[in-house]
Amino acid sequence: MLEIKNLHATVDGREILNGLDLTIGAGQVHAVMGPNGSGKSTLSYVLAGREGYQVTEGSVTFEGRDLLALKPEERARAGIFLAFQYPVEVPGVASATFLKTAVNAVRKARGEKEYDAFEFLKLAKAKREALGISEEMMKRALNVGFSGGEKKRNEVMQMMLLEPKFMVLDETDSGLDVDALRVVAAGVNAMRRADRSMLVITHYQRLLDYITPDVVHILSRGRIVRSGGPDLARELEAKGYAGVMPVAAA
Amino acid sequence: MCRPLARRRARIGRKGRPMVERNAEARAADNAAQIDALVNEKYRYGFVTDIESDFAPKGLSEDIVRFISAKKNEPQWLLDWRLKAYRLWLSLGPEEPAWAKISYPKIDYQDAYYYAAPKSTGPKSLDEVDPELLKTYEKLGIPLAERAALAGIAVDAVFDSVSVATTFKDKLASMGVIFCSISEAVREHPELVRKYLGSVVPYADNFFATLNSAVFTDGSFVYIPKGVRCPMELSTYFRINAAKTGQFERTLIIADEGSHVSYLEGCTAPMRDENQLHAAVVELVALDDAEIKYSTVQNWYPGDAEGKGGIYNFVTKRGACRGRNSKISWTQVETGSAITWKYPSCILQGDHSVGEFYSIAITNNRQQADTGTKMIHIGKNTSSRIISKGISAGRSSATYRGLVRVLPGAEGARNHTQCDSLLIGPNCAAHTVPYIESRNPSAHIEHEATTSKISDDQLFYCRSRGIGTEDAVALIVNGFCREVLQVLPMEFAVEAQKLVGVSLEGSVG
Numbered sequence: 001m002l003e004i005k006n007l008h009a010t011v012d013g014r015e016i017l018n019g020l021d022l023t024i025g026a027g028q029v030h031a032v033m034g035p036n037g038s039g040k041s042t043l044s045y046v047l048a049g050r051e052g053y054q055v056t057e058g059s060v061t062f063e064g065r066d067l068l069a070l071k072p073e074e075r076a077r078a079g080i081f082l083a084f085q086y087p088v089e090v091p092g093v094a095s096a097t098f099l100k101t102a103v104n105a106v107r108k109a110r111g112e113k114e115y116d117a118f119e120f121l122k123l124a125k126a127k128r129e130a131l132g133i134s135e136e137m138m139k140r141a142l143n144v145g146f147s148g149g150e151k152k153r154n155e156v157m158q159m160m161l162l163e164p165k166f167m168v169l170d171e172t173d174s175g176l177d178v179d180a181l182r183v184v185a186a187g188v189n190a191m192r193r194a195d196r197s198m199l200v201i202t203h204y205q206r207l208l209d210y211i212t213p214d215v216v217h218i219l220s221r222g223r224i225v226r227s228g229g230p231d232l233a234r235e236l237e238a239k240g241y242a243g244v245m246p247v248a249a250a
Numbered sequence: 251m252c253r254p255l256a257r258r259r260a261r262i263g264r265k266g267r268p269m270v271e272r273n274a275e276a277r278a279a280d281n282a283a284q285i286d287a288l289v290n291e292k293y294r295y296g297f298v299t300d301i302e303s304d305f306a307p308k309g310l311s312e313d314i315v316r317f318i319s320a321k322k323n324e325p326q327w328l329l330d331w332r333l334k335a336y337r338l339w340l341s342l343g344p345e346e347p348a349w350a351k352i353s354y355p356k357i358d359y360q361d362a363y364y365y366a367a368p369k370s371t372g373p374k375s376l377d378e379v380d381p382e383l384l385k386t387y388e389k390l391g392i393p394l395a396e397r398a399a400l401a402g403i404a405v406d407a408v409f410d411s412v413s414v415a416t417t418f419k420d421k422l423a424s425m426g427v428i429f430c431s432i433s434e435a436v437r438e439h440p441e442l443v444r445k446y447l448g449s450v451v452p453y454a455d456n457f458f459a460t461l462n463s464a465v466f467t468d469g470s471f472v473y474i475p476k477g478v479r480c481p482m483e484l485s486t487y488f489r490i491n492a493a494k495t496g497q498f499e500r501t502l503i504i505a506d507e508g509s510h511v512s513y514l515e516g517c518t519a520p521m522r523d524e525n526q527l528h529a530a531v532v533e534l535v536a537l538d539d540a541e542i543k544y545s546t547v548q549n550w551y552p553g554d555a556e557g558k559g560g561i562y563n564f565v566t567k568r569g570a571c572r573g574r575n576s577k578i579s580w581t582q583v584e585t586g587s588a589i590t591w592k593y594p595s596c597i598l599q600g601d602h603s604v605g606e607f608y609s610i611a612i613t614n615n616r617q618q619a620d621t622g623t624k625m626i627h628i629g630k631n632t633s634s635r636i637i638s639k640g641i642s643a644g645r646s647s648a649t650y651r652g653l654v655r656v657l658p659g660a661e662g663a664r665n666h667t668q669c670d671s672l673l674i675g676p677n678c679a680a681h682t683v684p685y686i687e688s689r690n691p692s693a694h695i696e697h698e699a700t701t702s703k704i705s706d707d708q709l710f711y712c713r714s715r716g717i718g719t720e721d722a723v724a725l726i727v728n729g730f731c732r733e734v735l736q737v738l739p740m741e742f743a744v745e746a747q748k749l750v751g752v753s754l755e756g757s758v759g
Contacts, residue, residue, distance in 0.1 A: 084714075102716050
């Protein structure tokens with residue numbers, strides 16, 4: 001579904017990704033773990049198409065299309081979703097309004113009928129209730145004054161409503177207590193499907209106790225240095241990054 | 251601008267559900283979708299109607315003033331008033347006020363027409379209105395034939411210098427409400443016009459008001475009798491059509507004791523390379539316990555991206571809360587005009603009277619706006635509220651200029667001002683110039699101001715959810731303006747939201 005080949009990317013002229021290769025098949029969940037500064041967030045922003053993240057070499061192919069040629073909104077409409085580590089506050093714009101605008105933009109691009117307000121609210125109700133999001137929260141300005149947990153739950157609700165094919169979860173566990181982590185993980189797990197893939201980016205193994213990956217990769221200095229099964233995450237937890245890196249990379 | 255109200259009403263009611271069932275959340279979501287659908291429109295009112303017109307000779311002189319007055323068969327007192335104004339104006343230089351933060355080449359007052367009227371008009375019934383004019387208004391989304399007219403809204407259509415039609419006049423008359431062109435009011439209700447004309451904005455008030463007093467051509471007149479709640483929204487639709495013509499309309503609204511009226515005005519003009527002057531005067535009078543809500547969606551042609559052409563909108567609007575417990579609310583959405591210079595104000599004379607000013611001013615490209623309000627507290631326990639949202643994009647400049655003055659007798663006066671500016675892009679400017687004068691120690695005056703930018707983070711976040719850049723800007727700006735959009739009459743609010751998107755088109759790389 002997603003194939004990253006020899007990806008090099010710079011931010012402000014500094015090379016952050018340095019020949020990254022990663023292939024994710026349909027229905028697979030891959031985790032990318034790495035220490036601070038290894039390029040985890042850069043990878044997620046490059047996939048989502050953020051300005052200022054310059055790809056200097058390599059390719060990213062999504063369902064056979066050149067992902068890097070698409071604008072951020074075109075990527076979203078094609079089925080890419082990035083759950084932000086730090087969701088952005090948008091004052092004055094009600095969460096419901098934002099979501100409906102986004103869902104309809106995506107549906108329109110797919111040639112599907114746009115929802116009217118009633119259809120949308122009905123659809124949203126089931127999703128938000130599963131995540132413990134109140135109706136009142138839908139009326140609040142998007143992410144403004146939301147707690148860390150509310151922001152992350154809101155990201156997952158957006159993801160559920162947009163029904164992407166490929167999801168990138170950027171440190172979705174940061175700032176969550178155990179209870180919130182469970183709710184969020186349950187939401188993510190409910191989305192696992194044979195035709196939907198995920199890239200879970202995280203610092204700690206904790207999140208992977210709830211969202212079990214098929215493959216775990218260790219990212220260091222902008223490239224994948226080791227890959228393995230779920231055991232690799234546990235090994236990392238026990239030994240630390242230095243302990244799991246191949247000698248050449250460490 | 252009241253264009254597609256009828257269509258929207260029909261759409262909103264399509265499920266046959268009463269409005270009350272729809273909660274605010276649903277409405278907000280629905281509105282946003284309508285913005286989506288309509289955001290990609292350009293200035294679409296730029297067409298010219300090909301119609302034969304009567305012009306006064308070009309230029310401004312005492313003869314022109316007499317010509318206008320004669321055209322309208324005015325009584326001597328009104329001609330005398332105009333001439334007094336004209337002579338005063340001449341003595342002013344003509345030297346325009348220079349304190350506003352706007353700049354423009356010198357206006358040649360002799361190089362314009364002060365009167366232009368479609369040849370076919372006259373005081374006649376709707377059936378007799380020139381089909382070309384009906385078509386024009388149809389195209390603007392304002393059907394004038396009553397069977398097709400907008401439900402619940404009576405419209406006075408002003409085309410260049412004359413009112414061409416007023417709808418629902420008879421229905422309103424049955425409740426004692428007078429809604430007609432000011433020319434007609436001068437003929438039919440001279441006692442009311444004479445009593446109130448110039449009583450809020452005197453002819454000597456300021457340069458442009460003085461000019462208007464001398465050469466005003468048409469405008470709307472409203473009188474709501476004691477205790478009457480006007481059963482429908484009243485609306486005037488101003489259209490400048492003829493080239494090189496100034497529009498000088500004059501609107502006078504009187505709400506007698508215990509009455510209530512909501513009035514809307516909309517404005518458009520063709521796209522032309524030369525600038526055209528629009529110098530209007532609006533006077534409102536609210537007596538005891540009366541309430542006037544005055545909403546404007548100003549969408550005059552703003553000029554092109556390089557700042558060529560567009561309307562100079564130099565307008566004086568003022569309301570007098572003369573009676574106890576009276577209330578005047580100004581709501582304005584200013585998106586058009588090359589230059590906007592206007593300060594809708596309230597004189598809070600009656601004890602416990604209330605003045606409100608809600609404003610959204612959007613400037614893009616080379617537009618300039620210097621706008622705000624004046625709240626003059628005279629009576630006891632008077633209160634005022636100001637919410638101003640300025641949005642600047644492109645190379646434009648937006649200034650909020652506001653005065654809150656509390657006179658010694660205004661025991662217990664209160665004011666709250668909130669003044670927010672939003673910048674889009676690196677080349678625009680926003681200024682806030684509040685003047686606060688309190689001469690009574692019991693007054694409470696609060697002023698809050700913020701300036702912010704649409705951040706790249708916000709845009710990227712929206713785009714990563716599938717929302718295109720321009721839609722994202724419209725969404726964020728609408729959010730920024732929400733407090734003001736909420737106080738607009740509902741159909742108007744939808745129109746205004748849409749306009750917000752349209753006027754910011756191309757503002758983000």
